Amino acid sequence: MTRRDASTILGDYRPPRSFFATESRTILCEGTAAHVHADNAVSLAERALAALDSQGAPLVVGAFPFHDKVGAALTIPETVEVGGGLPRSGARGPQPPLVPPSRVRSLPGRAEHRAAVSALTDRIAATGLRKAVLARALDLEFAEPVPAELILRNLVRGNPGGYTFAVGDEPTLLGASPELLLSREGRKVRSHPLAGSARRCADPAEDKANAAALVASAKDRAEHAMVTDAVAAALRPFCETLAVPPRPELVATPTMWHLGTPIEGVLRDPGVTSLQLAAALHPTPAVCGTPTDLAREVIGELEPFDRGHYAGMVGWMDVDGDGEWAVTIRCAELAGSAMRLYAGGGIVAGSDPVTELDETSAKFQTLLRAMGLELTP
Numbered sequence: 001m002t003r004r005d006a007s008t009i010l011g012d013y014r015p016p017r018s019f020f021a022t023e024s025r026t027i028l029c030e031g032t033a034a035h036v037h038a039d040n041a042v043s044l045a046e047r048a049l050a051a052l053d054s055q056g057a058p059l060v061v062g063a064f065p066f067h068d069k070v071g072a073a074l075t076i077p078e079t080v081e082v083g084g085g086l087p088r089s090g091a092r093g094p095q096p097p098l099v100p101p102s103r104v105r106s107l108p109g110r111a112e113h114r115a116a117v118s119a120l121t122d123r124i125a126a127t128g129l130r131k132a133v134l135a136r137a138l139d140l141e142f143a144e145p146v147p148a149e150l151i152l153r154n155l156v157r158g159n160p161g162g163y164t165f166a167v168g169d170e171p172t173l174l175g176a177s178p179e180l181l182l183s184r185e186g187r188k189v190r191s192h193p194l195a196g197s198a199r200r201c202a203d204p205a206e207d208k209a210n211a212a213a214l215v216a217s218a219k220d221r222a223e224h225a226m227v228t229d230a231v232a233a234a235l236r237p238f239c240e241t242l243a244v245p246p247r248p249e250l251v252a253t254p255t256m257w258h259l260g261t262p263i264e265g266v267l268r269d270p271g272v273t274s275l276q277l278a279a280a281l282h283p284t285p286a287v288c289g290t291p292t293d294l295a296r297e298v299i300g301e302l303e304p305f306d307r308g309h310y311a312g313m314v315g316w317m318d319v320d321g322d323g324e325w326a327v328t329i330r331c332a333e334l335a336g337s338a339m340r341l342y343a344g345g346g347i348v349a350g351s352d353p354v355t356e357l358d359e360t361s362a363k364f365q366t367l368l369r370a371m372g373l374e375l376t377p
């Protein structure tokens with residue numbers, strides 16, 4: 001493992017290398033010493049640790065998809081470069097030289113998404129389902145191959161505080177997630193569940209009013225509480241102490257306001273790894289729902305596309321079990337000149353189809369802005 005300047009590391013990223021950055025750390029991985037395959041998150045966690053031990057490698061990186069059935073592969077890289085946090089301005093950087101896409105298609109269409117939200121609220125009223133996250137995919141087709149490295153640089157620059165990643169090749173998973181699923185450093189564990197959203201506005205008064213309305217919204221607080229409760233319940237058995245603030249705080253990203261709850265715990269058994277803990281949490285109701293099985297079923301029925309790596313987890317783990325795993329949201333999969341963006345929102349009793357459609361449209365802006373595209377999908 002080599003230490004390098006964070007900006008040099010970012011400059012060196014190009015597919016098929018893997019990149020992952022937080023506020024305080026930048027990681028670039030190259031080559032594949034070994035793949036770690038598993039068909040569920042729990043066995044992936046076990047195999048990853050065994051592979052790190054047997055390879056004598058510093059860390060494992062990669063992404064785990066939403067559905068277990070897709071199967072997951074993490075990579076033990078041949079070389080790893082690590083740096084500190086990247087300078088981030090929050091401003092848009094130089095735009096990638098992209099001409100607008102020749103084709104834009106929402107899956108489902110806007111009217112169909114509103115209809116699906118209505119169908120889901122009916123289901124919530126009639127059954128034991130309390131929440132499910134309904135997503136849209138946005139397919140963009142360009143005349144030329146899209147440069148992943150330019151989009152990544154703008155994602156990093158435009159999302160201070162985000163977990164920025166680029167993993168794999170054909171497709172490359174790219175994104176800037178605001179949500180920490182799990183980090184472990186020694187015995188200290190952290191999670192930062194987010195749920196409950198409002199769009200940011202250029203007009204400061206309107207922006208402030210949106211934030212105030214979000215904090216005051218009983219619907220959003222209920223939607224948020226389901227995630228926090230699930231995360232706390234999953235972590236508690238592993239923890240000697242677990243601090244869960246009683247009320248969420250307002251979290252700002254450049255495109256969205258969210259309700260967020262910073263959770264911190266101290267592990268009972270220091271041998272439990274970050275990936276084992278992340279596997280115990282995944283999928284939280286921030287991307288699936290409550291109860292999990294009913295939500296997964298209704299998502300499969302109502303979403304007309306495969307989530308791929310969207311709504312999974314992405315990150316790294318070292319040989320001591322320390323690591324950081326972000327929830328794979330505000331992301332896209334890029335293959336040559338074709339790109340699929342994903343955005344979803346939690347639906348609960350009282351969710352409004354038009355507001356929910358607008359929320360997904362606002363969430364797409366993380367990627368669209370990084371690509372210099374002005375679209376309101």
Ligand SMILES: C=C(O[C@H]1C=CC=C(C(=O)O)[C@@H]1O)C(=O)O
Nearest residue numbers: 195196197286329343344345346
């Ligand atoms: C599922 C997504 O966001 C989650 C994270 C924050 C807020 C959310 C919400 O308010 O619905 C979602 O649970 C997404 O961005 O695709």
